[in-house]
Amino acid sequence: MKNLLVLGAGAAGTMVVNKLRKKLPNDTWEITVVDQETEHIYQPGLLLMPFGTYEPEQLIKKRQSFFPKGVNFIQAEIEKVDPTLNKVFLKDGREIGYDYLVIASGTTPRPDQTLGMSDPAIWYKSVFDFYTLAGATALRGALRDFSSGRLVVHITEMPIKCPVAPLEFTFLADAYFEKRGIRDKVEIVFVTPLEGAFTKPVASKHLGTMLNDRKISLESDFVIEHIDVEAKTMVSMDEREVAFDLLVTVPLNMGADFIERSGIGDELNYVPTNKHNFLSDEFPNIFVLGDASNIPASKAGSVAHFAVDLFSENFVNYVNSRPMEHSFDGHANCFIESGNRKGLLIDFNYEVQPLTGRFPIPVIGPLPLLKESYLNHIGKLAFRWIYWHILLKGRYLPIPALMSMAGKVQVTKKEKERINANN
């Protein structure tokens, strides 16, 4: 009997056990998954919760209901991995041996890593995150009570989970205050450590224009040093100051603490991983999927989904000493809510940045790329159903794992030079 052990039962871990249970024979392979929580949260919904789109119970389901028959679930905290012994130690003293290990323990916001941010005088009073259920719930109340002043939306440091979410939050806040008839009493500022609104030039330009159109000011290259709690002001490394009445921040994101305790991560607890086949750089029987790795792709469910599709095919070959046939290209596909029941869609990979054009999709498509449309908004809302019923269970979704250029408008050399000159 061989043991496959999966650490983490979020989107990546759940998809892995579903895909692999179908591919690995029950009589020769045992599959076990460990997670400290029994509840699975639909994380994309957390962005919309502060605006009243969802109630918390619409975003939570039991993790166990997504595991197929023949998968053992252990609810426990992980103490550490010992790759020399091929063992995982749990906090409660149990030990689990493995032949192959999949690390899918994700990334989480750490407000305590920025001086002043988690100070009880401001945390969940005037400073909020929205990537946690507690944060999104608390923020809903704070937004409701907010009638005038300065709203600052802020990213601490890249990489972060779902890198477009802070921009979406900003667009949604603009539409929300407009709808309440108080937009003229609210100043909105978007503060980022990046050079512009987003990481990639074409998207950054489009999204930057959208900020401008909505009279949202952009404070770029802002690397936070600390928050002055009394003055309610963020101070940057080069001593710039941004004051706020309400701060919606994305705290520093870090991988799980057991990664650090095991000595297998980088300075942000991400595991060094091959970006094409997800094999750990160091250990030949450890794979890393989803947000837990250091691959230069978006930390997002869509990336995890495409990655797991390729990985599960590769894994069967790998354990049978055959070459891994599929090479991941960094494909990501994200809906961006822009407010007023509209949204954008971006589709990109390691080499190709998000471009304009159309995204072919059977039945409902094509969807416009990098352009606001009602269809994209519907796509975003429909995704919750797809996530619970198709994606997590490893069922077929008609979007190819590797990115396609079909429908995309390529950037000319001249355009590229113009964009660079503006940066």
Add this chain to the structure above:
Amino acid sequence: MPTIEIAGKQITVNEEGFMTVYDEWSDEIAKVLAAQVDIELTPRHWEVIHFLRDDFKKEGESSTSRHTQTVGGFPIKEQFELFPKKPAKKMSYIAGLPKPKGCV
């Protein structure tokens, strides 16, 4: 890839002017690149640059500000003092390394 002449040598750069060939770099070239972004190199600047060059050789990619702080021992605040406004970008530019990946 375009080439430009610096300190009497032809060097290969990308569209944004970042050098693309590790071994074409030299101290002389670094001084010219630094001057282009209004930086005069002090011994402390050179310590950072040499860390970045060595680290790139080891890791195969340009160091982020955090990595330069944690592994190299150069606090981010000091990186801002030495290479004002956009330290990660300027450090890679002068050290002849690719622009660090704006992680997506």
